[in-house]
Amino acid sequence: MDGFAAVDFFLAREVLQRGIAALYAIAFLSSWNQFPALLGEKGLLPAPALLRWASSSTRAARMLRPTVFRSWRYTDRRLRLLCALGMVVGLALVTGIPQLGPPWVPAVCFLALWLGYMSIVSIGQTFYGFGWEMLLLEAGFLAAFLGSRDQPPPTVVTVLFWWLVFRLEFGAGMIKIRGGREWRDLSALTYHHETQPMPGPLSRQAHLLPRWFHRGEVLGNHFAQLVVPWFLFVPLLGLWVASPWPYIVGDVAAAIVIATQLWLIVTGNFAWLNWATVVLAFSAVSVPFAARIPGSHPVAGSHPVPEPVEGSLPLWWLVVTCVVGLGYLVLSWWPARNLASRRQLMNASFNRWQLANAYGAFGTVTKERIEIVVEGTLSNATDAEWVEYAFKGKPGDVRRLPPQVAPYHLRLDWLMWFLPLGGLRRLDDPWFEAFLAALLRADAPTLRLIARDPFDGTPPASVRAVAYRYRFSTRAEYRVSRERWRRTRLGVVVGPARLR
Template sequence: MTWDWFWAPEYDPARFVFQRLLAATYALAFLNVLNQFVPLLGERGLTPAPRFLERVSFRRYPTLFHLHYSDRLLRVVGWCGLLLSLAAFLGATDLLPLWAAMAVWFALWALYLSIVNTGQLWYAFGWESLLLETGFLAIFLGPAHTTTPVLVIWLLCWLLFRVEFGAGLIKMRGDPAWRDLTALYYHHETQPMPGPLSRAFHRAPRPLHRTEVMANHVTQLIVPFALFLPQPVASAAALAMIVTQGWLLLSGNFAWLNLVTITLAFSAMDTTLLGWLPTQALTPATELPQDGSTPLWHRAAVLALTALMVVLGYWPVRNMLGSGQVMNRSFNTLHLGNTYGAFGSVTRTRHEVILEGLATGESEWREYGFRGKPGEVTRRPPQIAPYHLRLDWLMWFVAISPSYGRGWLERLLLALLRGDRGVLRLLRHDPFHGRPPRYVRARLFHYRFSTPRERRESGVWWVRTPVTELIPAVSLDDVAPNG
């Protein structure tokens, strides 16, 4: 028996692009850890990781932090992940032996798995599981001086299929606005974190909105099947997905969801579109085996990986085919063989939680400014993606239902009353410049994009009206000693 079927040299350029984009995504994720984890989940965070780890087992939440958690160790993990990511992005793994290159990609996956399994609700997003599953498959691709194993390419295409087809199914089965093509009448305005072009997308003619929805259905429900057709059809399907994901990246901020999906799409492209990339020239000739093949132990590992993913595929397939389809579900603690999907329901109106403080002796409440989520009506929504602002995203959920803030929203207000520097660094604007206010409160507002006339006359991006007081004014005197 020959192993010729095992190798796919025509996908070597795809591997090159895939690994660089994945490494860049890992770098963003670990930079996010360094910037946000401690104030959210640190020893004195809003939902402290040590308390969480005391209540759960390693079997249910495998993470190295079960051995020990400290904010210092967390930063060590974050910096190790960031440096390894940058090294992989610069191609250092291509200069390593096969086993060492695989060890680097395994370390990235294992470190980020430890973060996600400690991250509680702050890391309960579909793109976390997607990054982990993608990163796990990447371990077995091999460096540039080996030939790409075709089985891993197929598994990456299968993952891309589940991402797109699962998202398409949940839309068609969920909100009727997707079926009657009216979803984008609302989505650009009510999505979690609009971007700088979201208002323009929202103000586009309604026939264009219906066309966008129809194009989305085609891309997510029909095009994914073409990934398994011969080339160049598969490459054309992947290119269509890249264009669609780029469109989504322009219309809103969805962390690195679009970037990882684009990364997966490149793995489906052969030399038909990527043949111009000089991947082999990036590796010294002395490092290149005669035929680029790998040792038997690596081939056995790829075969075992394939068998594992076939078995794990039962759960997402059952979920997609079943009538009770759910979105973004991990069926195991390693976040492999997940189900994906987003926006099975479309919010019709936008509400925002606004945090305000009142200084001693003053009568005017001052508003705290967030980095990404809407607040000041004159501020244009910023471009955040492919970065992720976790506090801003959770505040969107609180505006939908205050129950999402149970256990941490009150601690956020307490941190503002105490002038917690870590929490304040998560915000864009502290109206008290580090000197804590006497009182803080949370108010709920209705937001909508301004009309062209309102924009011309007053320069506002948003028009807002108060709805209710979510949390009445509270001071440190009102907080219990164990608060």
């Protein structure tokens, strides 16, 4: 580092800008495909109704976060226009075109992504109530101040990214230590691979690993989330110490965070949470220190080390980034206090703009997997044949290999996992009732959210919800039955339901 210019972190900026932009493109694509059916004009939880409620009183208006749809009347067509523009801007940033201009050009692009996606999240209700939504928003805001390719990245913004990774990782670690006993007795990952919201292709193999390995996973998780994040700030010593070791420490800390996230990526589907953490962890990856020593040369036969971007920041841009840093210093009081609190909040925002948030995940781990299977029938007879609806991501068919979905986000499938956590006799969420009603109407947009309609567009006479206990089959059971899951029927928990 060189004062206000993080000259050693130009490669980190490239990864941050392009990676965050790619995640925004995926997020807008997810909303293009799913928002109208879930929250559109005729969706399960219509966003226009929420906007009408927000306009009913000043107090209600204050409760709704900023969204362009307050002044720009919501329609499904306008939502898709916003998503299309978001994807175009995101892909442009991935290619690096805006970064070739002055720093205000990529800044405007990232702020447009931030405000556009916030407009969607603000009216997304329970379907957008995930921690990685606010993580993407905060990352997009910070990325707006990384600058252009013809100048070094600002030191203050680089440090703010380290602070974001620290809150993300250390917050998750503290949530676990303060949460369920399974994290303290090292048994959490004995269950997690099997009971996580949406298993992936390798989740069963991970679950079948020896118990000692799962205990080692938990220990490694605690080390990566409670110890390693502190070392992300060590490169700051490079401002005063002419030595490569502060940068090496930061590189190693980033590598550990990235390695743990890659393990989570190959063993589960957590939308873009793990992918975003990998991208953000690159903020601590520096160019090799030797590349900056005058007169140094690469070893014969090796690849040349890329040159850092030298020079100083324009005064106006330096002022802008310092103001952002001072603003973040003020906003960071609340998440810092939350980290030290015994009543630590998980995935909480302390301001309307969702900046300087508190993060965390899986403070407790469920010990058994309960799946809600939705069935329908074309007959009104008492001995009617019931057929299952197949979802795109969540477990259903016991023979199907769980798909790799992330970093794409299947919102309906995720909420189906949350559904039974409140108790099997309390499946009264408004969105689920609306979902069953949409199936009874054979609503085409709703049917596109699932993998297979067993009735090929014909409205069923009745639908119902049946609870099953799922577990991964052992290797011996799989050799006999070729079933990846074994399930036990617990009973009908909703229905049979018919249209009035």
